[in-house]
Amino acid sequence: MDVNPISMKRVYQSVIEQFIGLLGSGQIKSGDRLPPERILAEKFKVSRASIREAFRAMEVIGIIDVRAGGGSYVTDLNIVPFITTIAPLFWRTVSREEDLLDFRRLLETEAARLAAARGNPEHIDRLEDAVQQMRVSLRQANLEMGEEADIRFHKLLFLCSENEILIKAGECVSCLLENSVRLGRARIMKTAAQAEILLEQHEQILDRIRQGDSQQAALAMEDHLAFVRQTLQRKD
Amino acid sequence: MDVNPISMKRVYQSVIEQFIGLLGSGQIKSGDRLPPERILAEKFKVSRASIREAFRAMEVIGIIDVRAGGGSYVTDLNIVPFITTIAPLFWRTVSREEDLLDFRRLLETEAARLAAARGNPEHIDRLEDAVQQMRVSLRQANLEMGEEADIRFHKLLFLCSENEILIKAGECVSCLLENSVRLGRARIMKTAAQAEILLEQHEQILDRIRQGDSQQAALAMEDHLAFVRQTLQRKD
DNA sequence: TCCTATAATTTGGTCAGACCACCTGACCAA
DNA sequence: TTGGTCAGGTGGTCTGACCAAATTATAGGA
Numbered sequence: 001m002d003v004n005p006i007s008m009k010r011v012y013q014s015v016i017e018q019f020i021g022l023l024g025s026g027q028i029k030s031g032d033r034l035p036p037e038r039i040l041a042e043k044f045k046v047s048r049a050s051i052r053e054a055f056r057a058m059e060v061i062g063i064i065d066v067r068a069g070g071g072s073y074v075t076d077l078n079i080v081p082f083i084t085t086i087a088p089l090f091w092r093t094v095s096r097e098e099d100l101l102d103f104r105r106l107l108e109t110e111a112a113r114l115a116a117a118r119g120n121p122e123h124i125d126r127l128e129d130a131v132q133q134m135r136v137s138l139r140q141a142n143l144e145m146g147e148e149a150d151i152r153f154h155k156l157l158f159l160c161s162e163n164e165i166l167i168k169a170g171e172c173v174s175c176l177l178e179n180s181v182r183l184g185r186a187r188i189m190k191t192a193a194q195a196e197i198l199l200e201q202h203e204q205i206l207d208r209i210r211q212g213d214s215q216q217a218a219l220a221m222e223d224h225l226a227f228v229r230q231t232l233q234r235k236d
Numbered sequence: 237m238d239v240n241p242i243s244m245k246r247v248y249q250s251v252i253e254q255f256i257g258l259l260g261s262g263q264i265k266s267g268d269r270l271p272p273e274r275i276l277a278e279k280f281k282v283s284r285a286s287i288r289e290a291f292r293a294m295e296v297i298g299i300i301d302v303r304a305g306g307g308s309y310v311t312d313l314n315i316v317p318f319i320t321t322i323a324p325l326f327w328r329t330v331s332r333e334e335d336l337l338d339f340r341r342l343l344e345t346e347a348a349r350l351a352a353a354r355g356n357p358e359h360i361d362r363l364e365d366a367v368q369q370m371r372v373s374l375r376q377a378n379l380e381m382g383e384e385a386d387i388r389f390h391k392l393l394f395l396c397s398e399n400e401i402l403i404k405a406g407e408c409v410s411c412l413l414e415n416s417v418r419l420g421r422a423r424i425m426k427t428a429a430q431a432e433i434l435l436e437q438h439e440q441i442l443d444r445i446r447q448g449d450s451q452q453a454a455l456a457m458e459d460h461l462a463f464v465r466q467t468l469q470r471k472d
Numbered sequence: 473t474c475c476t477a478t479a480a481t482t483t484g485g486t487c488a489g490a491c492c493a494c495c496t497g498a499c500c501a502a
Numbered sequence: 503t504t505g506g507t508c509a510g511g512t513g514g515t516c517t518g519a520c521c522a523a524a525t526t527a528t529a530g531g532a
Binding site for chain 1: 242260285288290335338401
């Protein structure tokens with residue numbers, strides 16, 4: 001006998017599904033304020049507790065933002081809270097931070113390759129801004145500012161790749177690395193001498209992207225990451 | 237003025253944090269049965285509703301499995317329920333399925349490269365098993381069996397890479413692709429003629445991994461994925 | 473003795489109602 | 503204008519209850 005198993009869907013799951021559906025059909029969108037829990041409970045004909053359980057799940061998923069006393073708001077799919085929550089677990093499961101750095105190299109070289117291939121002028125201008133800020137911060141010996149520009153450069157690079165998945169994956173890895181102890185220490189290790197080298201490397205990556213040379217852009221990124229990694233390891 | 241915003245931590249978040257902590261310290265581990273909600277509520281000195289909200293979040297995260305009437309169990313970090321939930325949303329946000337296929341190519345070629353480099357004999361034997369099953373299913377004209385072996389091969393390949401992040405990322409992408417409409421149709425499109433070609437391609441990948449030739453293994457994988465992709469697009 | 477069918481217990485799923493804490497905006501007074 | 507107060511809206515939490523599924527204990531029959 002071949003029958004379909006009865007799906008014992010729980011109330012909160014059905015609620016989530018409906019919200020996902022509403023998001024998909026555009027009936028609700030990022031920034032919208034959701035009705036109060038009590039009203040929703042009435043509309044869905046379920047208890048407020050069930051609505052709240054659905055909200056907790058959607059909060060972890062990263063599609064709503066619930067503010068005590070201020071209502072609930074739809075947000076863009078945001079994986080940061082999720083990653084932050086599981087990060088401590090992650091460092092138990094994943095023994096080798098090495099793996100994460102390898103993975104980042106993979107993502108960023110591909111991002112550089114795609115950025116060069118796509119060559120969107122608007123995006124490249126924003127990369128230029130970030131590099132410019134690095135130059136300024138080097139002159140002013142403002143390490144913090146340089147740090148910020150560095151992070152921005154790498155984030156922008158993912159945007160330049162124009163591959164949505166790559167962008168999201170990049171966010172995940174950055175988020176995980178920020179939760180890493182070693183990277184935390186790494187920030188402080190940036191000296192003025194290193195800042196100069198880093199600036200040159202970023203300039204080179206940018207130049208090659210501007211020239212539309214995928215192969216060379218990827219190689220420049222590879223060199224840059226190898227340098228960063230080597231620096232981190234030497235200080236251990 | 238530089239001040240830090242006050243973080244209003246909610247009860248359910250504290251509960252999750254404690255559970256993550258217990259998982260990290262090994263006081264609870266995968267397979268363990270958690271105490272009943274009512275008991276936990278007593279121990280944590282919070283209401284059952286708060287415990288339940290924490291459970292909903294942990295369920296979405298993929299670290300517990302809650303069975304009605306049967307208790308709650310700790311599981312290995314399982315991203316499948318999470319991905320399945322957001323998949324419908326994803327296909328709205330990510331306009332181009334192209335991006336996902338590009339990303340998969342990136343991951344799988346890297347996995348092939350690493351698998352060849354690591355060359356763990358135990359892992360390679362399991363790859364051989366999968367290919368063997370593809371041979372058998374081809375002789376028996378059992379497309380379904382071949383399909384299953386194919387999936388297993390790609391999953392095993394990620395394991396061969398021995399990079400935890402790559403393995404997890406592979407799971408995510410596979411899960412997303414399984415939720416894709418086009419791939420669903422794609423399964424049926426496998427004819428006997430194609431099965432023969434696919435078998436050859438997998439054999440070639442395996443051979444090159446066995447020879448420890450990273451470069452060639454990656455290229456073989458690239459060829460394979462290009463073929464798969466081309467086949468999918470032709471049928472549109 | 474062993475197995476099975478049934479009853480009792482355990483445990484998660486849901487609901488209703490209550491109270492508190494926080495946010496917002498309106499109104500008032502210095 | 504500035505700051506304080508207050509009321510209403512809204513999320514955060516708790517309590518207690520009942521239902522339904524799964525498990526366990528139990529009694530009866532082979």
